[in-house]
Amino acid sequence: MCRSQPEPALYKGGILKNGKGTVQRHTIKRRQESTHQRLCCTISTRQQDTASHVSSVFLLSLFSCDVSPLICWVRIDGADSAIINARLTPDNSGTRCVGTVSAKSGCWSFLKGGFVLDSSSQSSVLFFQNADRNAMRISIASASLQPFSVEQWGMHQQQIVRTKRKRAVTIHVADSQGNRLTGASVLVQQISKDFPFGSAIANTILGNSVYQAWFVERFNAAVFEMSSSANHITVRGHNIFWENQEATPSWVRNLTGDDLRSAVKSRIESLMTRYKGEFAHWDVNNEMLHFNFYEQRLGPNASLDFFNTAQLADPLATLFMNEFNVIETCEDIFSSVDSYVSRLKDLKAGGALLEGSD
Numbered sequence: 001m002c003r004s005q006p007e008p009a010l011y012k013g014g015i016l017k018n019g020k021g022t023v024q025r026h027t028i029k030r031r032q033e034s035t036h037q038r039l040c041c042t043i044s045t046r047q048q049d050t051a052s053h054v055s056s057v058f059l060l061s062l063f064s065c066d067v068s069p070l071i072c073w074v075r076i077d078g079a080d081s082a083i084i085n086a087r088l089t090p091d092n093s094g095t096r097c098v099g100t101v102s103a104k105s106g107c108w109s110f111l112k113g114g115f116v117l118d119s120s121s122q123s124s125v126l127f128f129q130n131a132d133r134n135a136m137r138i139s140i141a142s143a144s145l146q147p148f149s150v151e152q153w154g155m156h157q158q159q160i161v162r163t164k165r166k167r168a169v170t171i172h173v174a175d176s177q178g179n180r181l182t183g184a185s186v187l188v189q190q191i192s193k194d195f196p197f198g199s200a201i202a203n204t205i206l207g208n209s210v211y212q213a214w215f216v217e218r219f220n221a222a223v224f225e226m227s228s229s230a231n232h233i234t235v236r237g238h239n240i241f242w243e244n245q246e247a248t249p250s251w252v253r254n255l256t257g258d259d260l261r262s263a264v265k266s267r268i269e270s271l272m273t274r275y276k277g278e279f280a281h282w283d284v285n286n287e288m289l290h291f292n293f294y295e296q297r298l299g300p301n302a303s304l305d306f307f308n309t310a311q312l313a314d315p316l317a318t319l320f321m322n323e324f325n326v327i328e329t330c331e332d333i334f335s336s337v338d339s340y341v342s343r344l345k346d347l348k349a350g351g352a353l354l355e356g357s358d
Contacts, residue, residue: 002107006073006141014146015059059124059145062090062117067153069114072143074103074128078136081105083333085129086113090121100131100330102338108141113330131333196221196234223283236281239322240268241306243291253293260297265309272313283322284310289335289343290323307352318355321347 009016062068074084086099099113126145128138148156173184198221205211215222221234241264242248255263272282285294285303295302307319325332326340347354 001110002104003073004107006108009142009144010071011144011146013142014144016057016143016145057126059126060122062121062124062147063149064117064120065150066147067114067116067150068145068147069112070099070126070143070145071113072111073108073141074101074111075108075139075141076103076105076130076136077139079105079134082134082136083131083336084109084111084138085131085330086111086126087129088115088124088126090117090124093121097330098126100336100338102336102342103138193220198222198234200224200238223281234280235278236283236320237271237275237279239283239286240271240310241284241294242286243288243293243295244286245291245293248293256297260294264294264298264302264306268306268309269313272310272317276314277316279317281318281320282310282314283320286322287324288321289339301350304347304350304352307347307354311353319353321354 070086072086076082076084081102081104084101084103085097087095088098089095096115097113098115099111101109101111103109103111128140130136130138171186173181173186175181198219199215200223201215203224205215216233219233221236223236223238245253252260252263272279285306288295288303294306298305310317310319321340321344323335323340325335326337330336344354
């Protein structure tokens with residue numbers, strides 16, 4: 001998402017005020033809230049910054065367990081694109097990444113992050129930094145930081161559940177002739193889950209009836225770690241290929257050119273033919289943002305070819321692009337929401353029918 005103009009700040013900036021321009025100087029003012037007091041900062045537009053990170057914004061009295069979404073728009077000058085991190089240093093106890101975005105020159109990119117502190121902080125420092133530390137000008141607009149208590153955040157979650165995941169249902173009760181009955185008692189009992197809810201499990205479950213009973217009582221979907229086996233529930237195959245060379249069989253590492261292409265095609269067709277109709281989902285190419293064993297040997301379109309071949313082998317299977325550290329952390333320069341979505345769009349633009357992501 002890169003726009004010519006930033007959108008207005010959410011929550012009116014929260015505890016950040018006047019959040020437009022390049023973060024360079026700050027002023028401090030007191031803000032009275034109904035539950036507690038905070039000292040808040042004002043983001044100023046007085047100067048431009050050409051260092052690898054912008055000057056600090058001081059945040060006083062951040063409380064433990066508060067959920068604090070950080071939202072802003074970022075623009076850079078001095079490079080075509082760059083990974084920009086928002087970083088927080090609470091009470092000089094070490095710096096953590098609290099948001100990241102792949103920013104572009106000449107337009108505004110959307111950064112969405114946040115944090116929850118394990119312990120309260122009397123004085124914290126928030127700053128924005130180029131991930132590779134190269135000097136450039138970083139401009140921030142419409143910045144917002146709005147802490148929510150656990151209770152407030154829980155109320156927000158329940159509101160989303162009520163408005164997005166629930167709906168009213170009207171039940172009409174009639175006799176065998178179609179005449180409406182009044183005063184009838186109706187018992188509604190859920191017998192299946194339409195929404196897939198699952199977990200990764202070890203293949204040792206196949207010989208453990210107690211483990212099986214415990215699992216199927218709670219979940220209706222599964223992916224088996226390092227194996228492909230079904231157990232009368234919706235199963236995703238993990239995985240057809242793994243771009244990590246260390247996880248690739250030695251005999252495959254010794255193949256090149258047409259021999260490797262033939263082995264790749266054979267694996268896709270044999271696996272998906274064998275489990276056709278049994279596996280609803282497949283992780284086709286694993287961790288392709290971090291590693292490139294096959295693409296290095298078969299070219300940049302290797303992953304696209306994998307997905308297209310898999311789609312032909314089992315048209316009813318939902319194909320996934322599997323990756324780690326997409327949302328867990330913003331310290332990983334190879335994996336982020338932006339890089340994941342960008343790769344997903346590239347595959348779809350090439351004709352891959354991806355309906356799942358993980």
